[in-house]
Amino acid sequence: MTTYNRHYRSKKFFLCVHTGEKGTIGFEHKDNRLTIFSFIHHGSGVYHAFDDEGEIRTIKGKQENELVDLREHKNSSIVIHASTDYKFISFNPWRKENNWTGRLIDRKETQIKSTRLYSCLIALKNSFKINGIEIPEMSCVDLDMNREYEIEIGDGFVGYFEEC
Amino acid sequence: MNIIFKIIEYLPETNQIVVKFTRQNSAKSIDSYIECAMSTDSLDLTDNVSLVESICAMGLTRIRKQDKNDEILTSNEINDISEVDDVNISKMIGNVYGSPEKNLTNINSVRLKKIKV
Numbered sequence: 001m002t003t004y005n006r007h008y009r010s011k012k013f014f015l016c017v018h019t020g021e022k023g024t025i026g027f028e029h030k031d032n033r034l035t036i037f038s039f040i041h042h043g044s045g046v047y048h049a050f051d052d053e054g055e056i057r058t059i060k061g062k063q064e065n066e067l068v069d070l071r072e073h074k075n076s077s078i079v080i081h082a083s084t085d086y087k088f089i090s091f092n093p094w095r096k097e098n099n100w101t102g103r104l105i106d107r108k109e110t111q112i113k114s115t116r117l118y119s120c121l122i123a124l125k126n127s128f129k130i131n132g133i134e135i136p137e138m139s140c141v142d143l144d145m146n147r148e149y150e151i152e153i154g155d156g157f158v159g160y161f162e163e164c
Numbered sequence: 165m166n167i168i169f170k171i172i173e174y175l176p177e178t179n180q181i182v183v184k185f186t187r188q189n190s191a192k193s194i195d196s197y198i199e200c201a202m203s204t205d206s207l208d209l210t211d212n213v214s215l216v217e218s219i220c221a222m223g224l225t226r227i228r229k230q231d232k233n234d235e236i237l238t239s240n241e242i243n244d245i246s247e248v249d250d251v252n253i254s255k256m257i258g259n260v261y262g263s264p265e266k267n268l269t270n271i272n273s274v275r276l277k278k279i280k281v
Contacts (some may be wrong), residue, residue, distance in 0.1 A: 008276040015276060122276075131281050139277040149281065 010140060012118060012163060013094060019087045026080040033078065034092035036071045037102040038063055039124045039159060043086025049073035061088070065125065065157050067104045089124055092159060099164040105153055112160070113148040119162040121151075128156035165189070167220040167227050173201050179204045185223035186230060191237075200226065 008015040018026075028035075029163075038047075040061050047059040047070065048092075057076075061068045074096060093100055105112070105121070105128075112121070121141045127134050129152040130141055138155075143149065151158075166188035173182040186192070199222075208218035208230045242262040 008274055008275065010276040010278070078215055133279065133281055135279055136277075141279050141281050 005019060008138065010120075012120075013161070014092050014101075014139075015122070016090045016092065017087065018090070018109040020082055020085070022082055022084050022086075024080075024082040024086075026082075028078050028080075030075055030077045033074060033076070034094070034096055035090040035098055036069075036074050036093065037091040037103075037159070038068045038070055039089045039091070039157070040068065041089055041125055043082060043084045043088070045080055045082040045084075045086055045088075046085060047073070048079045048081070049076035051076050052077070052108045065104075067102060067124075069102070071100075074135070081112055091122075091159065093163075101164060102161045105151065105158040105160050107153045109153065110151060111148055112143070112151050113146065114143045114162055115146060116162040116164065117145055119143045119145075119160070122159040122161065123156055124159050125157040126155050128153045128158050167223055167226075169219055169223055170194050173203075181219075183219065183223065185220075185226050187227060190230070190234070192234070197230065228248060 006017040008017070019027075038061065042064050044060075044062045044064070044105065047061065047068070049057045049059065049070075049072075050081045052056070052075075057073065059068060059070065059073070091100075091102060104124075120143060121128075121130065121135070123135045123137050123139050125137060129135065130149050132150070134143055167185065168188045169183050169184050169185045173179050180201050180203055182199050182201050183192050184197050186194045186197050191202070202219075202222055206218075206222065208214040240260060243259045245261055
């Protein structure tokens with residue numbers, strides 16, 4: 001049984017939180033698909049992406065706290081099979097044609113600066129601090145272009161997303 | 165949405181019923197829809213409520229098809245709306261907006277909390 005239980009909207013993108021049990025199989029048609037990154041909050045599973053030539057690519061999300069890059073498969077229909085109970089958070093731009101980069105901030109990083117017109121940090125798990133302000137889990141900070149910020153990641157997992 | 169049906173004919177020799185389905189709030193009478201036959205073997209005959217629910221469940225696909233194919237009144241047509249545009253309630257006055265029911269079920273949609281730094 002799967003639960004697609006929360007949808008966080010933002011102006012440029014939205015996040016979907018999926019929780020489910022071991023053995024869950026989910027399907028997503030390419031026409032409904034906007035996910036380009038997926039953060040594994042806990043659990044593990046496998047994505048099977050079907051391209052137009054009928055080829056199937058397998059992407060394993062086996063590490064807790066991993067940000068899986070699915071940009072290559074944004075135009076593929078997919079099947080997801082969970083091998084354990086899971087929670088994952090998908091990052092979805094509203095416009096499929098827009099390009100984004102995404103990564104988790106390393107705990108050793110203490111400063112961040114973006115040269116992009118739009119970029120943001122999202123507390124995907126636990127909180128983190130930016131310029132001394134605590135950002136709770138499932139909150140977002142939009143970064144100003146070319147401004148340097150002090151960050152303290154602590155035990156948080158922070159997604160850094162930039163629109164190219 | 166309430167699903168309604170009317171049994172037109174019972175064929176005990178072949179264990180079949182002939183039924184018409186529609187949504188209770190359909191703009192057309194149930195009598196104007198095409199009937200279909202279904203086997204009573206696949207129905208839940210435990211009690212009347214179970215029977216009615218199992219017939220409704222069997223008709224669900226047909227109802228969804230009706231819902232998709234039934235003519236939409238011009239005055240009920242949905243206007244396009246963009247997630248990217250700023251919210252402006254004043255601009256929405258007098259226009260019709262809507263969302264597929266499937267988008268509303270079991271999904272708690274909230275605005276992502278943004279913190280200014």
